[in-house]
Each structure stands twice: as structure tokens, then as C-alpha cells.
Amino acid sequence: MIKRSNRVAIAIVGATAFTLAGCREEQVDAAAFPDLQSCLADASRGGIFTAQDCETSFAQAQTLHVEAAPRYDSLAVCEEQHGEGACDTEATATQGGSGSIFMPLLAGYLIGNILGGRTGMSAAQPLYKTSDGRFTDAARNSTFSNNSGSAKLNTSQFTRPAATVGQTPMTRATASSRGGFGAAGGGRTGFGG
Amino acid sequence: MQKVTLPERPHWRDQAKEVGFTFADMHGEPYWDETSAYAFSLDQIENGLEDPATALHAMCREAVSHIITSESLMDRLAIPQPHRDLVADSWRRGDPEIYGRFDFAYDGTGPAKLLEYNADTPTSLYESAAFQWQWLENQLAAGALPEGADQFNGIHEALVARFAEVFEQNSDLHFTAVAGNPEDYGTVEALGWAAREAGLGAHYCDLDKIALSDDGQFLDDEDRRIAVLFKLYPWEDLLRDDYASHISGSGCLFLEPAWKSLLSNKGLLPVLWEMFEGHPNLLPAFFEADVDDAMAGRGAPTEAVAAAFERAEAQLVAGHVRKPILSREGASVSILKSGTVIEQSKNSDYAEHPRIIQAYAPLPQFDGFRPVVGAWIVGQACAGIGIREDRSRITQDLSRFKPHYVTK
Numbered sequence: 216m217i218k219r220s221n222r223v224a225i226a227i228v229g230a231t232a233f234t235l236a237g238c239r240e241e242q243v244d245a246a247a248f249p250d251l252q253s254c255l256a257d258a259s260r261g262g263i264f265t266a267q268d269c270e271t272s273f274a275q276a277q278t279l280h281v282e283a284a285p286r287y288d289s290l291a292v293c294e295e296q297h298g299e300g301a302c303d304t305e306a307t308a309t310q311g312g313s314g315s316i317f318m319p320l321l322a323g324y325l326i327g328n329i330l331g332g333r334t335g336m337s338a339a340q341p342l343y344k345t346s347d348g349r350f351t352d353a354a355r356n357s358t359f360s361n362n363s364g365s366a367k368l369n370t371s372q373f374t375r376p377a378a379t380v381g382q383t384p385m386t387r388a389t390a391s392s393r394g395g396f397g398a399a400g401g402g403r404t405g406f407g408g
Numbered sequence: 409m410q411k412v413t414l415p416e417r418p419h420w421r422d423q424a425k426e427v428g429f430t431f432a433d434m435h436g437e438p439y440w441d442e443t444s445a446y447a448f449s450l451d452q453i454e455n456g457l458e459d460p461a462t463a464l465h466a467m468c469r470e471a472v473s474h475i476i477t478s479e480s481l482m483d484r485l486a487i488p489q490p491h492r493d494l495v496a497d498s499w500r501r502g503d504p505e506i507y508g509r510f511d512f513a514y515d516g517t518g519p520a521k522l523l524e525y526n527a528d529t530p531t532s533l534y535e536s537a538a539f540q541w542q543w544l545e546n547q548l549a550a551g552a553l554p555e556g557a558d559q560f561n562g563i564h565e566a567l568v569a570r571f572a573e574v575f576e577q578n579s580d581l582h583f584t585a586v587a588g589n590p591e592d593y594g595t596v597e598a599l600g601w602a603a604r605e606a607g608l609g610a611h612y613c614d615l616d617k618i619a620l621s622d623d624g625q626f627l628d629d630e631d632r633r634i635a636v637l638f639k640l641y642p643w644e645d646l647l648r649d650d651y652a653s654h655i656s657g658s659g660c661l662f663l664e665p666a667w668k669s670l671l672s673n674k675g676l677l678p679v680l681w682e683m684f685e686g687h688p689n690l691l692p693a694f695f696e697a698d699v700d701d702a703m704a705g706r707g708a709p710t711e712a713v714a715a716a717f718e719r720a721e722a723q724l725v726a727g728h729v730r731k732p733i734l735s736r737e738g739a740s741v742s743i744l745k746s747g748t749v750i751e752q753s754k755n756s757d758y759a760e761h762p763r764i765i766q767a768y769a770p771l772p773q774f775d776g777f778r779p780v781v782g783a784w785i786v787g788q789a790c791a792g793i794g795i796r797e798d799r800s801r802i803t804q805d806l807s808r809f810k811p812h813y814v815t816k
Contacts, residue, residue, distance in 0.1 A: 217558055218450075218453065218558050218559065218560045218561070218562060218792075218814060219541060219544065219558055219559040219560070219561040219562060219792075220537075220541060220562050220563065220565040221565065222564075222565075223538045223541045223542070223564040224538060224564065224598065224601030224602070224605070225427050225538050225539070225541075225542055226427045226428055227427060227428030227429060227430075227590075227593070227597050227598075228428055229428065229593075229597075233583070233600055233610050233611055233612040335577060335578065374578060377578065392619060392620050393616075393617065393618070393619035393620070394616050394617070394618075394619075395620060395649060395650035395654070396584075396615050396616065396618050396639075396641065396646065396649050396651050397586060397615045397641070398649055398650060399644075399645035399647075399648035399649045400586065400642075400645045
């Protein structure tokens, strides 16, 4: 039996390596729409997505919204993240939701030209407002300046976001201090052995 | 086990530069050195190193179970009192280990002897898993190695498998190290690649940029919550930092887990000897405080170890090594033969720590260099080796990394 790996990762790229990985991915055509109507209108003008795509995607985004929207333990924290008036209780947004969990309102959706049925992927993604007037996805990994328009996006953008329903809602996470690790190492510059 | 002179790959320095292996030369000396390589038989690899290392890791797990039930051992290993529950809880919860490196004295004939276990923050992972692998592939292609030569190096694939086994797909992991140290960073990035290949999200943040949120969670430099933190920074320092008291309430899973602080501690060696006295891969070892008077002819060893000490005394007197329980890269290690210091490291970091005494197993010599074989444990099994050699009897930070191959 061969005792070595078939392949390895050979490059040390530097701290950017941790964010670069996404840039090497395959890209797909994608478009954002504030609502179903604008998607249908675009489809009727011969956009890249058909009316059928619009319907399916909008339904998917709504399902994902219920399942994976960011959830907060107070209106204040939610509005701090998504802007004033951009949040509501889970009870209003979904059937059987809690009145003390808060979610941002669906502010649009993103459709990617991804083949259906890929594991862990969803061609439609809900969008939410950010406090500075931009838009973000459910996992809050990406920010978009607009909720309408088309672009090439990495396929990873269409990863199915982790479910938040039934999870402990997020609490405020402002940094109260920084730099509390590293001092005990004194003047040493390396810590491996 | 042989040392074989080989032609260097003509452009390996350019290649190293290209792939970001910036520490291939360090302190003006070569660190990566492929002017020769070590050759092993498959029997030496599998029966001399791989299986013993896997077995030793299992023994170390038994030692952890034992140590966490003993306040006196926690004392001797200098685990700070307020954090003993953190260490014990990490074990009881089953917080997963990712990797570690046993350092062996091994000459290819007798059993490999365990010098120490770098169980918490081992480095040289990139050189072992990646650059060494590339060397083999290039040299096979160039016809510089015997046909069918292999390498004991499944490290990268084992890491990918380990990350995939431990974490759900798409989990986010943070990786941290002290800023500005390319050597430490190389190890961290090698782990980051493996995590990503396992379908996980990997983020990097310098150690001193980590923040604490109002509600006691750790945040990265962009204020994102850290749910899992791989830290290339030793537990003995972590537990003495300002944030130490926030670790247990942070909800953050630390890698390596806190129980590794009991293994990456030379105090492990006397504990192993007490539990598994006479094991072929172990050297007799004692806490200095128990046997120092007896060694110096001033008195008796403490009662608990008297019988075991008597059985090992002649071997210890013939030659032994004194090591601080917390020490890296050979700092403050001294080697004594018949009461005379024959070698002492110049680096005196850690000199204030309590010490252990371990019987001296001389490293074999090849062309004036003494190799230490590092056996990588990934998860709970040995997945490959990396060799560092030094002119000195104590392998220190000027040692050279040597590639190896396995003959058919």
C-alpha cells in the first residue's frame, strides 16, 4: 500500500490564503431582485432567468428565510445590524415563531445559475438590509451594494446557509476588549516546537 | 535506515520561493536540506515507527484519564489551579485532538525511544506534509530515487479526513498564531488548507487581534464570533494570559483541546514510565524533585518511586537528560553522563520551571549530524514522519529538515 498522500496543498500564500480560496472558484451568472414582480418583469424583457425561475427561486428564498434568517434576541440588536424598521418578530415572519426572537425582513433575493439539486447548495438566497443601507445574505458572508442587478458570483455564494430556526438567537457581539491573548508568551516570536 | 547523498533538485530554491516556503533558509543557514535524505525500509516505517507511535498516543490518552483525577499530578505538571476544571472538562467532554508529533531517537535497529510529545503546538507540518511530498514526486520524476520509492507521508490526507470526521460541513473554523512568524504560520496554513478541503470554512486572525465580546465570546479581527479556534500558541501561555478566565465560558472549542496541555509537558514522561514501566519505546523518567537527592548521593528518592528508581538507577547514572517540564526547541535542556554535563543548550528560556530526569538515549549519528524522527499523529493514528537533524546532541532551532523515502 502506498504510504503517501495522493495530493497535498503546496502553496503558503499568507494570511490572504484564508480568504483567497473563494476567488479561485468557478463563477456563475447571478441576479438580485428586490421582489418577485421585478424578477418577472426582467424575465419578460428577456433576462437571463425565466418567469418559471423567478417563481421557483422566490419560493425557495422564502423557505430559506424562515429556516436560516439571522435571528436575534432583541429588536434593538436586530435593528442595529439591519437598520431601523427592518426587523420583526419571528412570530410575525413565520407560523409558530417566537414573539421574543427577532428577524430582519426579507429585502430581496439572489438567484444563481446553479444546477438544481446540488447538495448543500441553493440557487436562491434571501437578502437582508444592513444597517448602512446595503444588502447581505443569510449567513452574512457577503455584502452587496444593491438588491437589483446582475453579476458573476462565486458558486460558494450559493451555499445553503446554516439553519437558525430553533437555535439560540444571536446576541450583541461588540468587542469589549481586544488583545488578551499573547502576552504570556513574553518576547518569544515563535510558539511551535 | 541510511543517509543517502542525492542531487538537489536544480530549482528547488526558486520553487520554495514560488510556493511561499520563505523559511527554507533561516538565520543564514539552510533549514530545508535535500543534499541527502534518509532511506527507510517499509518494516522500519511500519513496525519501528508507525505502530509504536499510534500505540503511544493511546497510552497518552490513558495517562490523561489518570492525570485529571490527581491534584498532585496537576501540581507537578504546573497546571494553574483555577484552570484545572477547564483541562479536565475538555477531556470529559471528548474535545477532539487534531494533530501532534512524537519525537523519537531511532537508528533503524532497536526500538524507537520517545524523547517527548509535541502534542499541543507542533510545527514543521508544512515541510513534512507538503514540501517533502513535492520533493519525492520531483525526485521520482527525475529518476533520482530508486524505482518504486515511497514516503511515509499521508499527513495531508489524514488531516482532511480528520477535519471532516470532527466537524459538520461548512462549519467555520478560525486559525490563529503569533503575527510575523513565518514558520508558525506555515503550519497554520497547512492546517487551514486541510480544513477547507474537508469542506469547512477557514479564517485566519492574528493572536493579539482576538477580542472578547460583552457577552464573553471570542471575536476575530472583524468581530465575527469564534466558534472553533485552532491556536498555534501553547496552553501553558494561554492559561496565563489575561483572557484565560474567559475561555471556559466562551463556548469556543479550542484546538488542540486543553487536555493536550497534560501531554505537551515533559511531566508526561515520568507519568508514562510509572504507568508503563519497561515499555520498549519509553525511557526511564522521573520528576527531578523525587530523585535529585538520590542522584547526587545526598539521600533517598521519595518512597513512591523508590523501587522504580532502583531499577533504573544504573541507567540514569550512566547518562541522563534534565528537561524543564515546559520547554520548546531544546531550551534549558542538559545532558549528563556519570555526573558530568556533556551538553547544555545555550537558550535558557524555561530555566525557572521544575524539571524531569530522563535516561539518555543518544541520537544516532550520520555524517556528523544527529537526526530526530518526528512521527505525526493525526486524530489518533500515526500518519507520517518528518526528520530534523542537528550537529548538537540537543535538537534546537538551527536544526535542518531532511526529506526521507521508503524503499520498495
